[in-house]
Structures are given as structure tokens and as C-alpha cells.
Amino acid sequence: MKLTRKAAPVALATTLALTLAACAQSDRNSNDNPSSGGGDVKDTITFGAAGAPELFDPFYATDGETFRVTRQMMEGLVGIKPGTADIEPELATKWEASADGKEWTFTLREGVKFWDGEAFNAEAVCYNFERMFDQNETAAGGPAAYWSDVMGAFKSDAANALYQGCTAKDDMTAVVKISRATSKFPTALSLDSFSMQSPKALKAGDANNVTKQGEGFGYPAYSKNPVGTGPYKLDKYDEANKTVTLVRNDSYWGEKAKTAKLVFKIIPDESTRRQELEAGSIDGYDLPNPADWKGLKDSGNNVLVRPAFNVLYMGLNPAKNPKLKDLKVRQALYYALNRDQLVKTQLPEGAQVATQFMPDTVAGYNKDLQPYAYDKAKAQSLLKEAGADGMTLTFAYPSEVSRPYMPDPQKIYEALRGDLEAVGIKVNVVTKPWNGGYLDTVDNGGYDAWLLGWTGDYNSADNFIGTFFGNLKSNDFHTSATSYGAKLSADLEAADSIVDEGQRATAYEKLNQEIMENDLPGLAISHSPPALVVSKKVQGLVASPLTAETFSSVTVSK
Incomplete structure (x- = not known):
């Protein structure tokens, strides 16, 4: 959902989409030999997060700290080219719009499986869209915010929704219908909230059973144990020690994560995050205090400043x-x-x-x-x-x-x-x-x-x-x-x-x-231009203008 729109008439949308798909084919299959963690490279990345994730189902998330974690585990039909605001193929290899811009045909990537072994196919895509569309009143009025922002309405108010249905044309072709031409498509589908998740796991975990609890919301079992297709999968969330641990998905369809384990250590205080970086107990953190940028650089760290988007x-x-x-x-x-x-x-x-x-x-x-x-x-x-x-x-x-x-x-x-x-x-x-x-x-x-x-x-x-x-x-x-x-x-x-x-x-x-x-x-x-900082031992982290960094390409030397 990060494409800079340059097309003029909708008739050109198909050409643009096909050209983009052809020119931006993912190269993640180029290396299937992940780091073993031996030699001069650590087997764990530890990153200091500023806040705790609210849950692990990205569909109901609205904050960056949750998305920072789920982004490593989940993928959408459309992805983001690292270091840019441009879209690229992810679980769909290409897409094509009808002349009126109301029907989008997605050709899906073959050989992809969810962590639970379920096949990713057109039926799974349509199940995900229908799951997102069919929300109860509590979810529709609160945590399903990104669907509401993009699609306008839910199944209970279908006539006013942008989304109008999904059809599995064949096993690897999904067709999504919308009510009008919009600048949102297909870019909106790169949002973390629109990630594809295992239909089997969604059903087993009663994923849509959102309830009201005081001033907040109660989430079903699935929200603590999601199943996606990404390069990392959830191992555990240790609330007592304030850590979220992800482990490499060795069955990942593309290039495997270079580091076996990814730990997000929750450290709300920025000065404490800096102290832990200096002590070597974390390898980096987001949002260093601007007053600290010079000192962090002088200490040999890399401060990566993003544009103010x-x-x-x-x-x-x-x-x-x-x-x-x-x-x-x-x-x-x-x-x-x-x-x-x-x-x-x-x-x-x-x-x-x-x-x-x-x-x-x-x-x-x-x-x-x-x-x-x-x-x-x-x-x-x-x-x-x-x-x-x-x-x-x-x-x-x-x-x-x-x-x-x-x-x-x-x-x-x-x-x-x-x-x-x-x-x-x-x-x-x-x-x-x-x-x-x-x-x-x-x-x-x-x-x-x-x-x-x-x-x-x-x-x-x-x-x-x-x-x-x-x-x-x-x-x-x-x-x-x-x-x-x-x-x-x-x-x-x-x-x-x-x-x-x-x-x-x-x-x-x-x-x-x-x-x-x-x-x-x-x-x-x-x-305000935000930054993130990593130690000089960290290689491969690409700063995102959308603060949408991924860690599967990262290594940390000993």
C-alpha cells in the first residue's frame, strides 16, 4: 500500500500493475541457505521495542509496536520494496485490473504454505477477505479500524462497503471485486492488517470473537497464537520478562531468515534502551532521543534517519x-x-x-x-x-x-x-x-x-x-x-x-x-523525522520511510 501513484486513466492501471509485477519479481528465492548462527555471527537478534504489542493478529492491530512484530511473521498479497514506499509482489506475483477498475485479478505465488502446513491458495485468500468483512459490532466499532478506513463498511452494511466479494477463479487465481475505482487498490493490500492467515487456524481459534471489556476489548485465543506464511513465526510472549521471541520459519517459501531467533525486548524508557545498547544487551532500538543522535554516532553506532512521512x-x-x-x-x-x-x-x-x-x-x-x-x-x-x-x-x-x-x-x-x-x-x-x-x-x-x-x-x-x-x-x-x-x-x-x-x-x-x-x-x-539506531555489529537492516523494517535480512556479528 506504499506505491507512489503515477498512472493516469484506469485503463493504464492494468499495464502499470503488470509492468510492476514483471519488473519487481521478488528475489527472495535466491538464497535458501540461512545462517546457522555459527562462526562470527550470532544466532539471535535482540531489538529494543518502545512498547508492548497489543496482540498478534494484525487484523485487529492499530499501532506500530504490534505491527513491528507481526510484520516479521505475516505477509500480504502485495508487499513493500525494502527502503522505499513502493509496492512489490509478495504472495501475489502479479495483478490486473478490469477496465472500470472494479475487479482485480491476483495471480498467486505457488508452493507457499502456512506454518501449520495448510496450503496458501485462492480459497485461502477469499476466506481471509470474508473473515475480515464479517465482523461483529464490537470489532467493527473499534479494533478492525484498518478495514474500516480502507473498505468503509462491513458485511452488516455491505451496500456501503468498498469490498464487494472475492472469488477463487482457480487454485492460484483470486478475483477481488470493489464498488468503485479507487487510489487504494492494490496498494492498500500491503497494509499489515491485510496479511494472509491460515483459515484452519482462524477457525480453530475463533478469530473473530472480539468482545467488549471495560474501556477496551477482549480478543479470542487466536490473537495470541496466529499462523502466517512469513520468514519468522511466534515462539512465545513472556509478559513477565517483557520479551517477544520469534524463531525462523524453516519452511519459508523464499530466502530463509539469516538469523535463527529474533527477540523484541520491551523497554518503554528511551534512556534505558540506550543504556542497554551501550551495554550490548540489545542490538538496536527504534526512536532514539534526537538529543542522543550525535553521542550514539560518536560511540560507533549507526543512526538511520528516515524522512518525515x-x-x-x-x-x-x-x-x-x-x-x-x-x-x-x-x-x-x-x-x-x-x-x-x-x-x-x-x-x-x-x-x-x-x-x-x-x-x-x-x-x-x-x-x-x-x-x-x-x-x-x-x-x-x-x-x-x-x-x-x-x-x-x-x-x-x-x-x-x-x-x-x-x-x-x-x-x-x-x-x-x-x-x-x-x-x-x-x-x-x-x-x-x-x-x-x-x-x-x-x-x-x-x-x-x-x-x-x-x-x-x-x-x-x-x-x-x-x-x-x-x-x-x-x-x-x-x-x-x-x-x-x-x-x-x-x-x-x-x-x-x-x-x-x-x-x-x-x-x-x-x-x-x-x-x-x-x-x-x-x-x-x-x-518529525524519526530514526532508529543499531550497533556497528548489525548488518542488513534497511531503514523504511514507512517505519516498516523487516529483520529477516539482518545478521549480528559476535
Whole structure:
């Protein structure tokens, strides 16, 4: 789902897809002799993760720490070329679109098996799509978020869904039908949530039995013991010792993982991750503090800086706090934030103040938009005009996590909180662990305002503003409670359906202006270049602009 779209009419989509498939055939079959772990190479990679995985079924995951693990175990029809944002064949070797863009035919890779020995074929593909489509009310309203973002609706509301069915044309050919032409296909299928999983294991583990548990969700047995096709498979999750251990899948269809074991050691505190890297107890970690980059390099480590393909935002919930329905109040909050100071003091070199909910590398970015200036007096005046001076705002931030767009959530929060209080807003401070209630509470609309962000899955405006505001029935900003939500949702769908690249970009530019000047459903804060760091002993890790690194190519010298 990371292809930079360059095709014009849909009639060219077939040619593009076939050309891409022909030119980007995976070379993972080129070496079937994995490292034995002997000689000068370790048999284990240990990587410091910033947070615990929420579960191991990627379909219900919404956070990077979970995907970091499942990405090593699961594969989709479409993959991502390492080090790029471009798609390449994975479990499908090629794909072809009908003239109207509503029917996609996937030719599947032969000789692939799930870890449990089940064959990967067209029936398995269609079973996976139907499993994703047929969700209960609890899952549809919460953890099945990526399906909702991409496909719009589930089986209970089939008429409004983008997905319209899957057919096994023959054993190695699957045909997926959709309701309209869209920039999402086939790129969306590279998302981790759309990974192919064993139908046998899904059935045995009652995979779709998601329940409501307090402010969060209860997941079935399958979510702790998934079965995929990838180069690694799950060995164990030791919650007491905070480690996730994966082992090499020796039956993998392609090039075997070069290292026999991959361990993710959960270390929420960034300074502790650095200490463990320096001590040699981990081989690398994600999201080093920007202030530490120089010191890490001076110590001989490799700091790999990714482009800023993300956005940090303050989400607003008018359904929870009716005062937020007033545009003047939302504008006042924006004017109250000293984002220039925030970027200079809390974010790494290269970070930028956001003017909209997407980075400037995405087609549809509106270059004419200017950032809301820091203007304390204007903020106070707008609050007074709206009858909201002295208002109370329940404003939350996550703990036990660092994110690419938010290296230190607490420090960023404290800076923004101080700005809000300086214009007379009373802030109720709330924090919860990232995977210990925070994300679930956001999903359930429990905060007036909160800090969150997004790293793009692929280079498309729809993947940013379409994801945030496209689904009127289910989005964290609760735009269904506003006067503009329905129109915005419809306009986003119309823009996504435009086939011509130039016309589509123009439509998104206009939408970005409308969102930032007239709707303002949330406050886009900044774009920040994230990094990851590995010791000098690590070879073969390719940094991803999508933070979608894979570890099967990695070795660690002794």
C-alpha cells in the first residue's frame, strides 16, 4: 500500500500493475541457505521495542509496536520494496485490473504454505477477505479500524462497503471485486492488517470473537497464537520478562531468515534502551532521543534517519465536549499553541510545523496554506466570543511509548498544556499506557482532546486525510457530531475515486484548505523525522520511510 501513484486513466492501471509485477519479481528465492548462527555471527537478534504489542493478529492491530512484530511473521498479497514506499509482489506475483477498475485479478505465488502446513491458495485468500468483512459490532466499532478506513463498511452494511466479494477463479487465481475505482487498490493490500492467515487456524481459534471489556476489548485465543506464511513465526510472549521471541520459519517459501531467533525486548524508557545498547544487551532500538543522535554516532553506532512521512496532531472530540463544535473554539486552541517553540525544543532537526494533516511529499499537499500563528491574544478573544473562556478540557497523552512523530509524549504534552493554560483553559490531565488503555479510550471517545499521530502507509492523500475523516460512522474525531462531517466524508470519497492523478491532486489541495480553514476537526501539530539506531555489529537492516523494517535480512556479528 506504499506505491507512489503515477498512472493516469484506469485503463493504464492494468499495464502499470503488470509492468510492476514483471519488473519487481521478488528475489527472495535466491538464497535458501540461512545462517546457522555459527562462526562470527550470532544466532539471535535482540531489538529494543518502545512498547508492548497489543496482540498478534494484525487484523485487529492499530499501532506500530504490534505491527513491528507481526510484520516479521505475516505477509500480504502485495508487499513493500525494502527502503522505499513502493509496492512489490509478495504472495501475489502479479495483478490486473478490469477496465472500470472494479475487479482485480491476483495471480498467486505457488508452493507457499502456512506454518501449520495448510496450503496458501485462492480459497485461502477469499476466506481471509470474508473473515475480515464479517465482523461483529464490537470489532467493527473499534479494533478492525484498518478495514474500516480502507473498505468503509462491513458485511452488516455491505451496500456501503468498498469490498464487494472475492472469488477463487482457480487454485492460484483470486478475483477481488470493489464498488468503485479507487487510489487504494492494490496498494492498500500491503497494509499489515491485510496479511494472509491460515483459515484452519482462524477457525480453530475463533478469530473473530472480539468482545467488549471495560474501556477496551477482549480478543479470542487466536490473537495470541496466529499462523502466517512469513520468514519468522511466534515462539512465545513472556509478559513477565517483557520479551517477544520469534524463531525462523524453516519452511519459508523464499530466502530463509539469516538469523535463527529474533527477540523484541520491551523497554518503554528511551534512556534505558540506550543504556542497554551501550551495554550490548540489545542490538538496536527504534526512536532514539534526537538529543542522543550525535553521542550514539560518536560511540560507533549507526543512526538511520528516515524522512518525515508523518504528522502529530491534537485530536478533538465534539461529541464528548460540545464546546468543541464551535469553530471559534477550535481556532482558539490552535492560536494558543506555540508550535514553533515546540518544534525547536522538543523535536529533532528537520522537524516542521504542520500546515495540514499530511507531509509535503504527498500529492494533494496544499503549498499555499500557512500555519496558524502563535497568537495568545487572538486565542483569548475567540474563546470569549464563543462564550468558552475558562473552559475545561480533558486532554490526554500516552505513556510507556515513543512514536516517530512524538519522541517524548510527556514533554510535548506539557509544552502544549502550558500554552492552553496560558489562555485560561482549565486542563484535566489524563495519561494511560499506550497499549494499556490509551488507544482503546481514544477509540471509544473517552477524551475531549488527545495527542496522537500517523505515519503514512503509502504515498497517498487518502491514506492521511481519508483515513482520518473519510468514514463518517467511525473516526476518532467524531465528525458525525459536526455540521461539516457528512460533506467532508462524501468529498473525500469523491476525490479518492478520481482516476487522473493531476485532477485528484487538485481536489485534495482544495480539501486540505477546506479542512484547515473551515472545518478544523483537529489540530495538525508537526512533522518529525524519526530514526532508529543499531550497533556497528548489525548488518542488513534497511531503514523504511514507512517505519516498516523487516529483520529477516539482518545478521549480528559476535
